[in-house]
Each structure stands twice: as structure tokens, then as C-alpha cells.
Amino acid sequence: xxxxTQTPSHQVTQMxxxxxxxxxxxxxxxxxxxxxQILGQKVEFLVSFYNNEISEKSEIFDDQFSVERPDGSNxxxxxxxxxxEDSAMYFCASSPRQxxxxxxxxxxxxxxxx
Amino acid sequence: xxxxTQMEGPVTLSEEAFLTINCTYTATGYPSLFxxxxxxxxxxxxxxxxxxxDDKGSNKGFEATYRKETTSFHLExxxxxxxxxxxxxxxxxxxxxGGNKLTFGTGTQLKVEL
Numbered sequence: 001x002x003x004x005t006q007t008p009s010h011q012v013t014q015m016x017x018x019x020x021x022x023x024x025x026x027x028x029x030x031x032x033x034x035x036x037q038i039l040g041q042k043v044e045f046l047v048s049f050y051n052n053e054i055s056e057k058s059e060i061f062d063d064q065f066s067v068e069r070p071d072g073s074n075x076x077x078x079x080x081x082x083x084x085e086d087s088a089m090y091f092c093a094s095s096p097r098q099x100x101x102x103x104x105x106x107x108x109x110x111x112x113x114x
Numbered sequence: 115x116x117x118x119t120q121m122e123g124p125v126t127l128s129e130e131a132f133l134t135i136n137c138t139y140t141a142t143g144y145p146s147l148f149x150x151x152x153x154x155x156x157x158x159x160x161x162x163x164x165x166x167x168d169d170k171g172s173n174k175g176f177e178a179t180y181r182k183e184t185t186s187f188h189l190e191x192x193x194x195x196x197x198x199x200x201x202x203x204x205x206x207x208x209x210x211x212g213g214n215k216l217t218f219g220t221g222t223q224l225k226v227e228l
Contacts, residue, residue: 033216043158043218044218056215102160105158106157107156107157
């Protein structure tokens with residue numbers, strides 16, 4: 001069964017450093033998402049991406065964040081200058097289309113900023 | 115804005131007990147409703163969904179009915195097993211211009227003991 005994959009599973013970085021989190025969505029899906037979950041808190045929407053552009057973003061997704069689909073298979077989330085409060089589990093998700101279709105989640109990347 | 119409220123956990127049950135996890139929502143428009151499950155150390159997996167009023171979603175013995183009049187989507191299972199121990203997230207999705215973001219509740223941890 002096709003699945004969403006994410007790398008790395010755990011990333012440790014120092015405050016102020018740039019990080020890139022990578023995701024490979026399910027191949028025939030068209031909509032891509034990033035969510036994050038700070039330890040012990042709810043899963044929060046960050047951004048949705050369709051047709052090579054951002055379709056919606058949350059207040060969390062400020063200028064420090066960017067997304068890209070560089071080669072038609074990978075979907076990346078970049079944080080330019082990490083802060084301690086960026087420490088969280090980041091989930092990538094994909095969906096074949098919008099509407100009632102469910103999103104399929106990857107296993108997540110745990111980002112630890114020290 | 116859209117929101118989801120879940121009962122707080124942890125919920126601790128004995129094996130074969132009946133499970134109910136309450137979920138209510140606030141949304142503009144007509145959302146789709148989902149239950150996702152997160153097993154320890156893993157990502158989010160779709161458990162079941164319902165897309166319109168009075169729909170019943172079911173999977174692996176779990177059920178939830180979309181109740182528009184009470185804006186609820188309570189999760190139930192007649193007989194839980196130790197393997198059901200996980201965190202359960204209620205979520206809603208409304209269609210926007212370029213996708214449909216998920217809005218999650220805070221999650222309810224379920225512990226099932228022998």
C-alpha cells in the first residue's frame with residue numbers, strides 16, 4: 001500500500017540554524033500539507049500546497065518557513081532560522097484531491113532545537 | 115473559526131470494556147469529520163470518517179455518527195483491546211480554495227489494561 005515517507009525521523013539543530021524537512025507524498029496525490037505537533041499539544045495546520053503554490057497557510061507559517069516541491073516527488077519544509085519554540089513533531093500529509101477525501105500522514109520528523 | 119473539542123484523557127479501561135470518546139465541533143459550512151489514531155512512536159492513521167449528517171463511519175470495531183443537530187461525532191467501541199491503546203484525535207475538514215486543512219482536537223489518550 002502506498003504511503004507517505006519523511007526524512008529524517010529525528011533532527012537535532014542549534015538555534016538559528018536552517019533545517020529542511022523532507023517528505024515524499026503518495027505518487028498520484030495532488031494536495032500536500034505540513035502540520036506540527038508540539039509535545040503534549042494538538043496537531044496544528046501549517047500550510048497546504050497545490051499546483052506548485054501555497055493555497056493556504058496558518059498564522060504559524062511566517063516568513064521563517066517555506067515549502068517547495070523541487071522535483072515532482074519530494075515536498076520540503078524549510079525553516080530558515082530555527083527557534084527553541086520550533087521544537088515539535090512535523091507531519092507531512094497528502095491527499096488525492098480536496099473535498100471529502102482524507103489526508104494520508106507520514107510518520108513525522110521530530111525536530112529538536114537546542 | 116473552526117474548532118474541535120474532545121474529552122480530556124487519559125481514559126483508562128479494562129479489556130472488553132465499552133469505549134466512548136466525546137467530540138464536538140464548531141464549523142462554518144458543512145465539514146467532513148474524521149477520527150485519527152496515533153499509536154506510540156508512530157504517525158497519524160485515519161480510523162474512520164463521515165462526510166454528511168447522519169453518516170456513520172466505522173472501522174476495526176470503532177464507530178462514530180455525524181450528528182449535525184448536536185454538532186457531535188463521538189467515537190465508540192463495544193469491546194476494547196489492549197492493542198487499542200493509543201491517542202485518538204477528532205478532526206474536521208472544510209473545503210477552502212486550494213485544499214482542505216484539518217482542524218484537530220487536543221487528542222484523548224486511551225489506555226487499555228488486562
